[in-house]
Amino acid sequence: VGDLVAEMNKVTEAEIDTLIEEYKEKYTFNTDDIASVRYQAKEEIAIKRFLDAQGAKAYTNTFEDLHGMEQLPGLASQRLMEAGYGYGG
DSSP states (O other): OHHHHHHHTTOOHHHHHHHHHHHHHHOOOOOSOHHHHHHHHHHHHHHHHHHHHHTOSEEEOOSSOOTTOSSOOHHHHHHHHHTTOEEEO
């Protein structure tokens, strides 16, 4: 998880902005907490980048230790599954 957090720290605001625009095209936002949605976008970008760098097609995570992550990657995990990555909680 620490390696993932390091990857998350490399995600730029511009990358997040681009993904948020995609979210806006696909989803109706039912929250005023856009910062949380932006954080999910950051997680999604970092997880995808991490998986691709490893040649991985699936991943799992644990709810016990977020190791520097502010929230679980719920939206990120759902979207990565939609993109064809396997996931096990």
